[in-house]
Amino acid sequence: MKKKVISVVLASAMALSLAACSGTTTETGTGTGDTNTTTTDTTTTTTTTDSTDTTAAAAEEEYQLSTLKFVCDGTLTATADNGQDAFEAQWEAAVSEKMGYNVDLVIDQQDHSGYKDAVGRILLGGDLPDVMIMSADMYKQYQTTGLLWNMADAYNNAEFQSRMDMPLINQNMMTADGALYGFAPYYGNGCVTYVKQAWLDAVGISADSIKTYDDYINMLTAFATQDPDGNGVDGDTYGVIAAGFGKMDEAPYINYMSEFYQGAYPAILQDANGVWYDGFQAQEMKDALLRMQDAYNSGLIDPETLTATTKIAREKFFSNDQTGSSGAFTYWAGTWYQTLTDNLIKNEVDSELVELAPIKEIKDTWGGYLNREAPVFVILDDGDGNDAREKAIFKAFIETMLDGGTVQTLWTYGAEDVHWSTKAEEFVTNAGTDKEKSYSYEEGEFHLKQSPNDENTVWKKNLIDSALVIAHLNDDTPAAAAKGTDLATIGNQFFTANCVDAPTGASCQTLTDYAADIADAKNEVIANVVTKNGDVDAAIDGYVAKVGAIIDQALAELNAQ
């Protein structure tokens, strides 16, 4: 990495982009004598941002990365206490062999809940990584800043195109002139509503009978007023918990509370004629706020929903002490069906969860649960006018990620003989309990092992979900024989059958500059109306007074595009 030079160049790039001076000349800093390059960048040069150095073509052949710093959130399941060392070592061995020189992977895994703030801090801090994972929202926010490298050529010519199953995921992320500033190795996924079967049984309701919003509210009311946890006390439980009454800084915003939002969408979106408008000011949003207010006042929603992180919401849902817990929880589909179930088992709670089909009001508006726009991997552009380093990062990190073999297996299932194995093996989970389960595998049989940090849980996946990936494994790769767990497979099938794509997110300079202010103003409305019984019209008027001019400016930019 070229830390000092990068920080100088990016500071100027960021200043330029924030001042909306696109198209002006960027003065680059001096090159460095980086020992790992043979580029002729020891002279001071002044170039425009879109010029190419005549030595670039010669230099890129020989560019060697020394370290490759990767910033990520909790999406990398192989965390420090869950086999990350082995993942990193095996990745380095496989990628170094492919590249023909040693690449040192440095993983900077940030706290999942605070990731958006962490990304902002890191990008302003100067010690920039080579690759980061970003949500679709962050991607839209930073796409226009000049910080991200345009990888369109590298993507179009990548080896994995020969195994591509879902080309549209990345093609749809390209700008009108064909630039691509991020790479999505898998599609977005979304949330479904899980309900505890034992709680349904306790209140005498069948999951199949929940067809409308009224049915849903009746179920939550039974959970909140009767004794579904069986401790002999009525009313010390809740209907539902979520990480926030909608997540205003992450699309698709509504997916933890979809029954309440129904057709509402608290962000800028396009109408049937392609005209952008602010969904937060629409009548549908006011109706959604009033539904949440009503349910909150009736004690159906755990009040901790206002401040709960996803971790807190999950842990309350599957807590060993079910008093104070909730019967319904709308959360990620597929693998999480298995993970939530495993945690209920671990906490010695009735573990059967049923997935609720979207209620009529969701079907009549969106058509189903929302499939979010995919998260992406971005390469930081050092802005030196030479693509050699960025191309090397693409080749080492992104192209190998879907190599159909060893490295794709590492991202999908983790490290061999740590997270998965093909060696003959037997093990038992939850030994000595009524959830005891035995596993036995023949030599050569691909299987997942016990999680490194929990012998009672079978490892599920690393970063890539095999059911969502855009390019498949080669047939001769051992992991190609892997089968998803029953619940993960059922969950993925259920979601796929019941989802629609989330609306395309808006991207323009004003939204990039004021994203945090807009989210703050929305959160204030939600807190006031839902938890403090505030007047919905007055609250929306307050939002318009705060950020209405910014929104109007953004709409003008979007509708002029």
Ligand SMILES: [Ca+2]
């Ligand atoms: Ca109770």
Ligand SMILES: [Ca+2]
């Ligand atoms: Ca460069």
